[in-house]
Amino acid sequence: LAKTTQPISMDSYEGQEVNITCSHNNIATNDYITWYQQFPSQGPRFIIQGYKTKVTNEVASLFIPADRKSSTLSLPRVSLSDTAVYYCLVGAPMDSSYKLIFGSGTRLLVRP
Amino acid sequence: NAGVTQTPKFRVLKTGQSMTLLCAQDMNHEYMYWYRQDPGMGLRLIHYSVGEGTTAKGEVPDGYNVSRLKKQNFLLGLESAAPSQTSVYFCASKNGGLGQGIRNTGELFFGEGSRLTVL
Numbered sequence A: 001l002a003k004t005t006q007p008i009s010m011d012s013y014e015g016q017e018v019n020i021t022c023s024h025n026n027i028a029t030n031d032y033i034t035w036y037q038q039f040p041s042q043g044p045r046f047i048i049q050g051y052k053t054k055v056t057n058e059v060a061s062l063f064i065p066a067d068r069k070s071s072t073l074s075l076p077r078v079s080l081s082d083t084a085v086y087y088c089l090v091g092a093p094m095d096s097s098y099k100l101i102f103g104s105g106t107r108l109l110v111r112p
Numbered sequence B: 001n002a003g004v005t006q007t008p009k010f011r012v013l014k015t016g017q018s019m020t021l022l023c024a025q026d027m028n029h030e031y032m033y034w035y036r037q038d039p040g041m042g043l044r045l046i047h048y049s050v051g052e053g054t055t056a057k058g059e060v061p062d063g064y065n066v067s068r069l070k071k072q073n074f075l076l077g078l079e080s081a082a083p084s085q086t087s088v089y090f091c092a093s094k095n096g097g098l099g100q101g102i103r104n105t106g107e108l109f110f111g112e113g114s115r116l117t118v119l
Helices: none
Strands: A009-013 A018-023 A032-038 A045-050 A053-056 A061-064 A070-075 A084-091 A106-111 B004-007 B010-013 B019-025 B031-037 B043-049 B065-067 B073-078 B087-094 B114-118
Touching: A009 A018, A018 A084, A018 A106, A032 A061, A045 A053, A045 A061, A045 A070, A070 A084, B004 B087, B019 B031, B019 B087, B019 B114, B031 B073, B043 B065, B043 B073, B073 B087
Parallel strands: A009 A106, B010 B114
Antiparallel strands: A018 A070, A032 A045, A032 A084, A053 A061, A061 A070, A084 A106, B004 B019, B019 B073, B031 B043, B031 B087, B065 B073, B087 B114
């Protein structure tokens, strides 16, 4: 599985756009990039997944450059309720050997 | 549709006692996982299963055993609990590989967690 590197923490204010970058230099051809969000005392939940270029859903956007060695999760106009830990995972979800190992994640604090 | 259900949600053990955590999913998922999360830390994979009757070790398997006798259940056992096993335990499940749908992202579905304290 490709190793991922994320910032440990980030601070923001309500209404701002937040971009969290994940580095994955040894990403494999079949690997996808998946982001999860975890609120305190809850299990993580799936936010978004992409393979290349840009993916957007009702929660976030995911930007992946052509070399796929990094990716950026973009949260538009964050609110206090977006305070959470965000995890970047890289791997092939359809692969039976996909162990789904989480890194330390990025702790986002949104201030009023 | 309950999703992923963990039992019990809270438990206090004394050092050396044994216990079993039960994870049940009603989504007919092939893969199931057990993670532990220590305060302020990320999730660490303990054991996982890619199908009924199969199990495999994750990052931190020592001190734990698992069983997957039925597809919908994944049990995590502690034979002799130690204070270092005080943690929140999360179970998760997901669909298998190809054939589960074109748009299968392999999304993990998590339970609410089981908080275990070993004194």
